[in-house]
Each structure stands twice: as structure tokens, then as C-alpha cells.
Amino acid sequence: MKTIFVKNGRNKGKDQVFVELAYDETLIKKIKLxxxxxxxxxxxxxxxxxxxTIISDLLTAFRGFAWVDYSGFRKPEITLKDRLQPLSLERKRDIERFIDSMRVQRLAESSVTHYGSGVALFFRFLxxxxxxxxxxxxxxxxxxEYILDQGYGRSYQRILLGGIKKYFETEEKSRIQPTSIVLPPKEKKLPNVLSKEEIKKTLGALSNIKHKTMLSLIYACGLRRSELINLRIEDIESARGILRIxxxxxxxxxxxxxxxKVIKMLRVYFQAFQPKEFLFEGVKPGKQYSAKSLENVFKKAVNKAGINKQATLHWLRHSYATHLMEAGTDLRIIQSLLGxxxxxxxxxxxxxxxxxxxxVKSPFDDL
Known part of the structure; x- marks a missing residue:
């Protein structure tokens, strides 16, 4: 009898269950139920x-068809966030006004989302x-009780406090002075870098021309993920050999x-996929490529290349800057290229x- 394996998972704050099973039409029909x-x-x-009841449900569904190994399953703990009350109608309206205010100030949409979510969490906690x-x-x-006792990091604390500070700057009747809210200093972490050989292996592991072109362009121009997926066809000026961001x-x-070399790759890609508006589009014509899908493409390529590192897409931008510096490019030029x-x-x-x-010569060499 075949065995299926059950373990925990979590995605976007929701608990999930992962069921691993061998390809078998009967078992697949069961899981699809x-x-x-x-x-x-x-x-x-x-x-x-x-x-x-998920474990008992799985045991019942697969009884007589497969063994259910749930030794890797642990009942998820209820976190403090799970116990918080939902937002009241009044606080929802406060959040909506806050979001409108930030958009009027032309804050980046990512900041609007993070700050709005942080203030909503603060209201729920209270x-x-x-x-x-x-x-x-x-x-x-x-x-x-929420940030420190729950073990959240300094970066997350900065986002939450940044949102709260921004909110009370817009609140007229307030007992909190925004100037009194001090954000913790940023963590000073060194950038992670792949070697040129590792990047060559990663790009070489890709057979899909769209995927290969996307990752090549990120490394070749030191782009952020958002910059790549926001590129439009007219942003490429091949005659001048430049890219507008x-x-x-x-x-x-x-x-x-x-x-x-990259321009030739872009021409091959363009002829094969014929994008309509954005340079790289998803399944629907005229709709930009998914940021999450792009990250997954990179991680799969790294794994296929046999590189045993927990690399993220942003490592390509770090590698671009580091390799330019190692080649002797002036720091101010790199600053301009990275924005x-x-x-x-x-x-x-x-x-x-x-x-x-x-x-730097080590003093050990002189011993």
C-alpha cells in the first residue's frame, strides 16, 4: 500500500496542510474531493x-487506499495576531481616510499598503x-507585548512604527506626539552576492527564452524586480543601447x-512572444508578469544549477554592483546606475x- 505524507505550511498568514503523494489516479481523485x-x-x-479535523478527514478518505504518515504534522499554535479582534466599522473608516491621505501625498503604493496594514494591526491590538x-x-x-514579545525583527518594527507615526501626523486630536515616536535604526547587513560563475550556471539552467531574458536583463542592468516587470516596450532604445527606468x-x-549581447537576446524573445504593452507579460496579453512568478523562476533556476544557497532575485542586483566594483568602475557611476x-x-x-x-595582506603571512 502506498504512503502519503502530511506536514504543516503557512501562506499569507493562513495555516495550510501539505499532502505529498505519488502519482496515482485514485489517490489524486481522493485528494481533489x-x-x-x-x-x-x-x-x-x-x-x-x-x-x-484535517488529519481524521485524511485518514477516513484514504483508508484502504494509502497509509497516512502525519509524523511531520504539528497542530499550529494560535498566535497573538490570531486572537486580536477584527477592525470595527469606525476604525475601518479611519484606515480608509489614512490611505486616501497617503495617496494624496503621492507615497509609493507599497508604503501605503504597509502603513495601512500596520495601523490596522495597532488598532486591533488596542x-x-x-x-x-x-x-x-x-x-x-x-x-x-506585540513586537518584542512575539519576536518580530527590527525591520518589521520600523514598518509598524513608521505607519503609526505617519497616521498620528494626520490626526488632529491626539495624545501622541509623532515626534516622540522613534524608529529603531536600520539593520546594517552586507549584501549577498553570487559569483560570475554561479550566475552563468543559473542562467544556463533556463531553457525558456522569456525566463532567461528576464533574469539576464536584471543582472545585466542591475534592476529591481519591480523595475523589470514595470518595463514597457518603448523603454528599450536599442539604437542608443540604453534602457529607461x-x-x-x-x-x-x-x-x-x-x-x-542583451539586445540580441531581447530581439529573439520579442519575436517569439510578441508582447503588447509591457516588455514582459503574463498569461493575459497587456498584463505585466507576476512578481511572485518571477521570484519562483529564479529560485528554480538556482536549484537546477546546483547552487546550494538560499538566494533571492535581489541577489542579481547586488551581484551586478559588486562585479562592476571589482572591475574598477567608479563608485559614483555605480551609484547612478543603481539609482x-x-x-x-x-x-x-x-x-x-x-x-x-x-x-589587504594578512599579518599571518609574515609569521
Whole structure:
């Protein structure tokens, strides 16, 4: 008798159950009978919504057809966030006004989303307390009991506090002074970098011309993920050998050069896929490629290339900057190509550049 394996999972804050089973038409028909059962190609498993009876339901469904191994399954713990009250109608309206205010100020949509969600969480933690009655003690309790006691990191704390600070800047009747809300300093982490050989292996592992062109363009031009999927056909000026990046992070435009090697690749891709509006489109013509799908393409390529690193798509941008620095490119030119406002942001690549590090002679060699 065949065996199916059951384990826990979590996606977008929701508990899920992963069911791994060998290809068998009978077993697949059984799993498809579960409501909202979907196949996850990345996990190589069927995904089911979590319920308190999921294990007994699986045992019943597969009795006589397969053994159910749930040794890797653990009943998920109920977190503090799960216990919070939902937003009241009044607080929902407060959040809507806050979001409208941020959009009027032309904040980036990602900031609008993060700040709005953070303030909503703050209101839920305080049981929908009226914003005019929220004071410094409430904020300190939120930081201690929710952020610190739950083990959230400094970056997440900055997002939550940044949203709360922004909200109380717009609130007229407030017991909290926005200037008193101090955000923790940013974590100073070194960028992760792939070697040129690792990038060559990763790109070589791709057979799909669209996937290969997307990842090649990210590395060749040092693009952010959002910059690539927002590119439009007219942003490529092949005659001049340049790429226009419009309204990127910080609402800035910039221009980067494109090599003839990449332009040739783009022409082959364009003839094969004939995009309508965006340079890289998804299944529907005229609709930009999914950011999540792009990340998955990269991770699959890294795994197929046999690179044993937990690499993310942003590593390609870090690698671009580091390899430019190792080739002797001036720091200010790299700053311009990356679209950094301050040269101090670009200087971090000096800490991971072989050109910088290998010039230092260890005192051990003189012993």
C-alpha cells in the first residue's frame, strides 16, 4: 500500500496542510474531493486549508487506499495576531481616510499598503480604541507585548512604527506626539552576492527564452524586480543601447546601458512572444508578469544549477554592483546606475568586493 505524507505550511498568514503523494489516479481523485485542494508545483504537494479535523478527514478518505504518515504534522499554535479582534466599522473608516491621505501625498503604493496594514494591526491590538484616546502607554505596550514579545525583527518594527507615526501626523486630536515616536535604526547587513560563475550556471539552467531574458536583463542592468516587470516596450532604445527606468524607488527616473549581447537576446524573445504593452507579460496579453512568478523562476533556476544557497532575485542586483566594483568602475557611476540617492548606500558593496578585500595582506603571512 502506498504512503502519503502530511506536514504543516503557512501562506499569507493562513495555516495550510501539505499532502505529498505519488502519482496515482485514485489517490489524486481522493485528494481533489477536499474543498479548495490545489496543486503546489514548488512544494510538489497538494495544499489544503487547515482545519482541526484535517488529519481524521485524511485518514477516513484514504483508508484502504494509502497509509497516512502525519509524523511531520504539528497542530499550529494560535498566535497573538490570531486572537486580536477584527477592525470595527469606525476604525475601518479611519484606515480608509489614512490611505486616501497617503495617496494624496503621492507615497509609493507599497508604503501605503504597509502603513495601512500596520495601523490596522495597532488598532486591533488596542481593541478598536478611539484614536483620540490612544496615548504613549498604549504605544509602549504594543511595542513590548506585540513586537518584542512575539519576536518580530527590527525591520518589521520600523514598518509598524513608521505607519503609526505617519497616521498620528494626520490626526488632529491626539495624545501622541509623532515626534516622540522613534524608529529603531536600520539593520546594517552586507549584501549577498553570487559569483560570475554561479550566475552563468543559473542562467544556463533556463531553457525558456522569456525566463532567461528576464533574469539576464536584471543582472545585466542591475534592476529591481519591480523595475523589470514595470518595463514597457518603448523603454528599450536599442539604437542608443540604453534602457529607461521610469518612476522607480523614490519616484526617480534613470537610464542604464544595455550591451549588444542583451539586445540580441531581447530581439529573439520579442519575436517569439510578441508582447503588447509591457516588455514582459503574463498569461493575459497587456498584463505585466507576476512578481511572485518571477521570484519562483529564479529560485528554480538556482536549484537546477546546483547552487546550494538560499538566494533571492535581489541577489542579481547586488551581484551586478559588486562585479562592476571589482572591475574598477567608479563608485559614483555605480551609484547612478543603481539609482541610489546617496553614495553611502552604494559604498556597502566595497565590503563584499574581492577587489577591495584581496588587496589587504594578512599579518599571518609574515609569521
Amino acid at each position: 477536499f474543498p479548495n485542494a490545489t496543486w503546489n508545483s514548488r512544494e510538489r504537494a497538494w495544499v489544503l486549508p487547515y482545519s482541526d 481593541d478598536n480604541k478611539n484614536p483620540s484616546e490612544i496615548d504613549e502607554a498604549d504605544l509602549k505596550r504594543f511595542q513590548k 521610469n518612476q522607480s524607488k523614490g519616484s526617480k527616473d534613470r537610464i542604464v546601458s544595455i550591451s549588444q 541610489h540617492q546617496s553614495s553611502r548606500t552604494t559604498e556597502i558593496y566595497t565590503h563584499v568586493s574581492n577587489r577591495t578585500i584581496q588587496t
